[in-house]
Structure formats: C-alpha cells, structure tokens
Amino acid sequence: MTSTTQIRLAARPVGEPQDSDFDFTTTEVPELADGQVLLRTIYLSLDPYMRGRMSAAKSYADPVEVGDVMVGATVCEVVESRAANRAVGDIVLAYTGWQTYAAADARATRRLDPQAAPISTALGVLGMPGFTAYAGLLAIGRPQPGETVAVAAATGPVGSAVGQIAKVKGAGAVGIAGGPEKCRALLDDFGFDAAVDHRSPTFREDLAAATPDGVDVYFENVAGPVGAAVTRRLNLYARVPVCGLVANYNATQAPDGPDQLPAYLGMILTQSLTVRGFIQSEFVPTHHDDFLRDMAGWVADGSVRYREDVVQGLESTVEAFRGLLTGRNFGKLLVQVGTDPTAG
C-alpha cells in the first residue's frame, strides 16, 4: 500500500482562505482497479478559479465538498499501472488535486513527452492557462493588426500569453502588473509594448499615456479598480473577454457604493462594447487542436515566452494560494510536490 498526504477542505472560507479552512491528512491510496494507474504528484497547479470551488455558490463547476480533497491539475509520474497504455515512469497530465499520490483512471490522464517541452508547461503556457488566453483572445477578443490589447495580471500565465499572442497577431500589447519588477519583465522578457504599474499613485494617468489610441480589446481577468480604469479607455466596438475577476474572489458581500453598474452599462451602450464571459472548456471542441499546434510553435520559435513561480512542498500550498489571489506570485504558480525526474 502507498500512503498519500492530502489537503482537504475543512470549512468554506469566508473572505481570504485561512489555514484552518484546510486539513492535512495522510491516508492509504486504495488498491488500483483495472484501467487505473497510481500517480506520484510532481507539480500541482494553483489557479484563481480554485477560490470559486471552495465556495458553495452556484458557478460553472460544482463546488468541492467540505471533507473532500481540493481539486487541481497536476503533472505526475506513473508509479504503478493496471492500464495497457500507461507504463511505470510515464509522465502524465492529470487532475488529482492537492495530494502527493493518487489512483486515477488512465483515460483521465494525458501522456506528456518530456522531450517536446518541460513537463511543467502542461500546467501553464501549453496547458489550461495558455489555452484560456488563446481562446478568449482569439475567439472573443479578435484583435486586428494595429489595434491595442490590454491585460492585467500581465506577468501571470494567462496575461503574459494574452499579450504575446496579441503581438503575434499584429496588435499592440499593454500589460498591467503590480510593482516595477513585474513591469520591467513585461517589457524585457515578454515583449509588451507598454507596462503600467497599478500600484503607482499615477496609475490612471500612466494607463492613459500607455494607450494613446484607446483600447480595442481588454482581456478582463481581475476587475476591481484596474478593470474600471481600463474600461474608461475602451474604444467604440471594443471587445471584453471576461475570463476572471480575481479582485472580487474573496469578497464576502457587495462592496459599498456608489453603484458603478449604471456607469458600466452606459459605457457598454455608448461605446457599443461586447462584453463576453467565458470558460475555456467552451472552446475546446473548436480551438484546442489549433492551440496545441500554434502555441507549441510560438514557444519553440520564441514568440511566446513563459515564467514559472515554483514553491516547494505540499505544505506550502495554502500560503502560496493566498498569495496568488493578491498577486504575490511572479509567473505561473506551481507547487513542486515531488522530485522531477526529467529535470536536468
């Protein structure tokens, strides 16, 4: 028998998740059934959507039940197999959550080729975050050559891909991030045309200066004051793919007034805006094959670069997740839960 250390949801967080909202438990992994594999977690992906899963509120996916292991995408090594198409030593993408070992149906895993790309990228630029950027920007944002694309949380895995794909498509990319170090990375590492620090006291003026021709596509993944400032810069017929609202995720009630909704609807009307919420899964049937081909090519030829922020050990997970909601991470946030046998 193999034992696994798990992080289970102990209580639904109110506001910012607390340590007491989670239980660390060690338990035995059940015997494998036919068609299953035993997986050892190497990397666990931490993503903002997980905050929604901790809540009971209606959303686009079922909440995690109190007492259940927190969900999440992982890159794992197969350590035992009762599936014909998976061998011990295979590296796979799985969805085994916040734990060190798990049994999973082989069909719910995808085998990765460690020669093609670092295995961690299956959780970032070549995985769900990269696809979120690709599908939202291209299917909804539809940037045209010469237009301006703006995105916040721009050094994150979604934001950095949005800006770089915009550049590939001939649009200008304006990134918004917190602090001078991240802004420098936007210009030097990710090739954005402009970077704006939302922590600066002159943020609004800086944003206006960085978008002299306004904004044609605002990829919304934060909302809050940053979203409000970009909304004022939107051009006629601008498109707003709504991908995430991180600024609101820990909110326990509607914020104090004034009520900004009438002004927002007024902008939608007078600027003929298109605001479109989406979850990446909607576009898997129509766009995922193109994504895998395009994005692998862009990463290989250097058009799209990526950055990872790897914290060590499952015990760091809760603290790292809190940081994700406030922008403390710098790049795609991963927890290294176990040894990476492919690391050079």
Place this chain on the structure above:
Amino acid sequence: MTSTTQIRLAARPVGEPQDSDFDFTTTEVPELADGQVLLRTIYLSLDPYMRGRMSAAKSYADPVEVGDVMVGATVCEVVESRAANRAVGDIVLAYTGWQTYAAADARATRRLDPQAAPISTALGVLGMPGFTAYAGLLAIGRPQPGETVAVAAATGPVGSAVGQIAKVKGAGAVGIAGGPEKCRALLDDFGFDAAVDHRSPTFREDLAAATPDGVDVYFENVAGPVGAAVTRRLNLYARVPVCGLVANYNATQAPDGPDQLPAYLGMILTQSLTVRGFIQSEFVPTHHDDFLRDMAGWVADGSVRYREDVVQGLESTVEAFRGLLTGRNFGKLLVQVGTDPTAG
C-alpha cells in the same frame, strides 16, 4: 415668408427636464436654397435617446447645443419645393426636430407612400424604433426556436416589436410593463406569452414564474431594478443586446451602494453571457433592406401589431417627453404638430 414655432434647448437639464430648460421661439424660416424643401411638421417622434442629446456628456452623437432647436425625427408635408424630386403635397420622413416648419435639403428626406402604411408608422414600427428592435434582436440576440426572449418597456415601440419578432422566429416572448392595463395589452394585443408587472410587489416572483426555463435573450432598454431582476434569470450563453438604459437617463450621479457591478460581472463570467451595446445605425448597411421588407410584411399579415400614443400640439412636447422617461406613454409616443392630410 413662413414663420416657425421652435422649442430650443435653453439649459442642460439636471435630472428630470424642466419647462425652464426649454424656450419657445417663433422665427422666420430662411429662404429656400436650391435643392431644399419647406416642410410642415405633421408628427414629431419623441424617443428616449433625446435625453442623452440634452446632456453635454460624451455619447454616440453630438449633444444639442444650448440655444439650438431640439432634434427629432418628423413626418412632414412638403409645402414648397426647390428640389426636382419633391413636389408640394409630398409626405416625407425628415429630421427637422421640435418645430412647426423647417427648411431642409431634399436629400435628407425620404418620401413616404401613404397608401402603403399610415404615415406615422415611419416614426415607429416601420421606422427607427422598429429597426432598433429588429437589428438588436436578430443581429445580437439571435433567438432560437424554443428559447425565451424577455424585454421591458414592452408596450413601447421597441419592446412590442422585440416580443413580436421573437414570436415570428419561434421563440417565447415575456414582456415587462408597468401596470395591469399595459400587461393586458401585451397578452391581448401583442401576443406575448407572458406579461409581468414591474410595479407589483411580487415582481421578482412573478418574473421567475413567467420564465420557468430562464431567459436566453434579454433585450435591455431600461436597466435599473428591472434589468437586475431579469439578469438573475439569464441562462448559460444568454445574449443581452443593450439598447437603452431609460432608468438611468435622469440620474445626476452614480446611485448609492452597494456596488452592483461585481455581481453583474460575476453573472457574465459564470453564465458565459454576451452583453453587447449597440446603436441601430451600426446595422443599417447590413440589415435595413431586410428590415423594410420583413417588417412591412409582418405588419401587413398581422404578425406584428403596433400602438401609438399621440399627444396634440407642439406645446405638449416637453410634458409628454417627461412622461416618456417614466413610462407614462402607452405605445409609440408622437406629437401631432399639424393636421394629417392623409387621415381618413
């Protein structure tokens, strides 16, 4: 020389327009230039968009300057002509505004056929309001057979057309209006499937009962509490053409909190909504020919019915316009400024 009585904007209204915001002036109509016609106003259209024109705020059209005649679409009789293609006695659609007579370029008028339809319909069901309904519903809302379309101000010229076009396309139509008399008209005169009175203390429950399968298209022309209630009923992938925000037009500042914007964005995200502002003029190149053909046919065969609310005399204009913003009219609001020579 012909004299004209004009209503000019005397001051930009703060909140609800007051009598003192307008001046009544009588002046001489200038001599006609070549290519011009002298027009006698028969019907003046009053429409919610005019409230925006009274404000200096940036919008999709230039504001009316203080001292200028208020703008508006009119149906007029040609009483003098220096244009080859317009004869005395012709009835034309023009944009001569709140006045009794005006000189206009013949090219800025469209000749109407009084045999084809009552001339007043060029300001309503066969005019801009009808086209607004047609374009917004079909180009943005895209109702599918069996889906549910909801619209407020539903006995108005836009709302009543929205619901009836939805029915033509095989969707269900739920209308929202103020008071039992209007709700009865929705069912008996306009053929809606359900009518909900937004003045009822049980409005939210009534709306839920009237939309057991949720709402797939919400044609937004009012916003405010009615819009908020319908938003909660929206289904996954619902479409929201944003055509008007009458509830907000007299607002002088952002309303008190709580701030409803985060919850609204949350709905957009979790329900993958498409919210799209528009002005009918965007769709003239692509949809206006189809509109004239389709709508004339639907009016002729009884699929689309219309209702007019005609007040008498230019001196009634300001009071009637105030009523328009609070739903006092019942049907397309027109001011009969002069005798209709085609009336039977």
